[in-house]
Amino acid sequence: MHRLLHLEEAMGPSVVSTGHLPEPDAVAGLVQAAWERYRPVTEGMVADYIPALAAASPDWFGLCVAGINGATHAAGEADRPFSIQSISKPFVFALVCQALGGGRARESIGVNATGLAFNSVMAIELNAGHTMNPMVNAGAIATTSLVPGRSHAEKWRFLLDGLSSFAGRSLAMDEEVYASEAATNQRNQGIARLLHGYGRMYCDPDEATDLYTRQCAVSVTARDLAVMGATLADGGVNPVTRERVLDADRCRRVLAVMATAGLYEQSGDWLYEIGLPGKSGVAGGIVTIAPGKGGLGIFSPPLDEAGNSVRGQLATRFLSERLGLNLFASAPEAA
């Protein structure tokens, strides 16, 4: 958890959750206020272990809230594209659950928190060769290895079409980010081969790593993330296109695994501060879901030591509190 979240304690009163988002003008005003409040933050480092990501400006900052009625409220650079990275994980897990059934996905992958870093090899060894959670690399690559299709091209089409359905528009892969990560992802190749050795890879390990690297290089904006999040907030129906992307009973399972490990080893702190399922990526995106209300997408490249966007965490907490989104907050009925 970024230390600024500990420092910035008193932010004014938290609003207690009601059944819906506040009025549109209030949401728009708070989105703008979050952007202004956290734009001056200079903490965090832009990721550089994927060489193409190092070119990002630390100043980029955009955010967007999408309601389950499809209305969006944005501030800053909400339409600047960046690679989705690990935020693809919950959505691909969702697509695989939809295709194969949640039971099969759970047996093959696992749904418990790892408590370990996103690229941990130890997590595999500590769990008798079993992956723990689809939100960290081992479980995510195993999830991608379950994608249906007779060829690499068919599997890639399944992934790209599925992610596009969540966003409500045709997404494309950033070729530069893909090439850059494909040339430097020996660690993920190692994870896939280790899992293969344990009988926990469900297609060729190199093919799974390649598909996973491609899904991570899909280009999105903060506005896309908000709509993708709102689809999960809306029981699996995209609020803009009205397409059902995911069955409601699978949707709630996806949100559960996001809550357990969406911010890697900081997921407990995240839940404690923000009280909502969320998922971060190393390009600086974070998607957060307020079930029955909407989705929040943020983009700001500087990351803390766990690889989570610093401004993203601060702005999400601000909006969770001011919009009354925390799932654990309730006011006593009998006062």
Ligand SMILES: NC(=O)CC[C@H](N)C(=O)O
């Ligand atoms: N945390 C992330 O966003 C990591 C995604 C990145 N593609 C990787 O596998 O290393």
